[in-house]
Amino acid sequence: MVEPDTYIRCAAVSEWRRDGVLSHRTAAWLYGWLPEPVVFEATIPRALRVTPPDWLRLYRRDLPAPSVSMVSLLPVVSSAQALFDCAVVMPERDVASLVDAELNRSVDPDEFRDLCVTHRGRHGAPAARLLLRHAALRAASEPERVLGRELSLRGCPLEANHPIGPYSGDFVDEQARIVVEVDGREFLSEPKVFRNDRRRQNWIVREGWMVLRFAAYDVLAHPDVIADEIVTAVRRRSRR
Known part of the structure; x- marks a missing residue:
């Protein structure tokens, strides 16, 4: 039996939960920032209660429409939201270089800053604000x-x-x-x-x-x- 590849698993998540959106490190992989995920991550509406397979982690949160994009024909959180989500769940040492790189390249710092304000009370938000405050935005190496x-x-x-x-x-x-x-x-x-x-x-x-x-x-x-x-x-x- 052939193990499904990463894209097929992402597509399966989207097909299984049409009200879900790929997020966190899975979204970061789709944007080309991180290696292929081992555990896949998606965000579903807060009111839903479902049991995912062991290779999928779900987060319950109501996302506004501007926070969702289409990447490779799959629904994915926006690049700014993906970066913020990674800043919340990843170890600081690993995520600092990601934040610095993508704020330089693919994420508007103002959008990231707005998310830090919007999600002020969310777990991990202080860490995201600190990463932004000390971001090395123009480093060449x-x-x-x-x-x-x-x-x-x-x-x-x-x-x-x-x-x-x-x-x-x-x-x-x-x-x-x-x-x-x-x-x-x-x-x-x-x-x-x-x-x-x-x-x-x-x-x-x-x-x-x-x-x-x-x-x-x-x-x-x-x-x-x-x-x-x-x-x-x-x-x-x-x-x-």
Whole structure:
């Protein structure tokens, strides 16, 4: 007997409960954000009482019409609702990168913020609001995203990928005139990248900025230590 694939299971859920909507991590898979789910998830009207199969988890909630979309011919919660639902049920460490990535790419931050207000009393909503508050919206890489969140959690958010004259910095504090650079492998392995970066840094320093450089490996290994170092430097120069 052939095991039904993920799409067939999603279609079976929609056929079984025509008043249901695929949601949470199942919706995230349909939007292309997450790997195939092991347990499927759907939302049904609050008044319904049904017993699902063991591979399906149901949530009872009345969804307004704007919260439902069609994806691959299946009824699915909107992208903003799917992201909010994932923020409510997934572990913080796993969902933080998802929130940062999709708020940059496929979900309107204002829609996500509205859902945080609408679902203020819902279990997990405070976690979703915190994820939004500290989102690394313009990070260009995973090390930058991790560092951006660490800085925000310390009450010291820096502008990501911010312009400085003809150039830009990975993180910039204009008041303290500090630029933070996160160097990846290409910085060490490609001579042209290194030479261009030297010219860029010399210009920035001549204009009166302090440049702090960190290897991407160190950022991922010790983001808290590096964030503390940056915060100390920013606050010291701001006082001056």
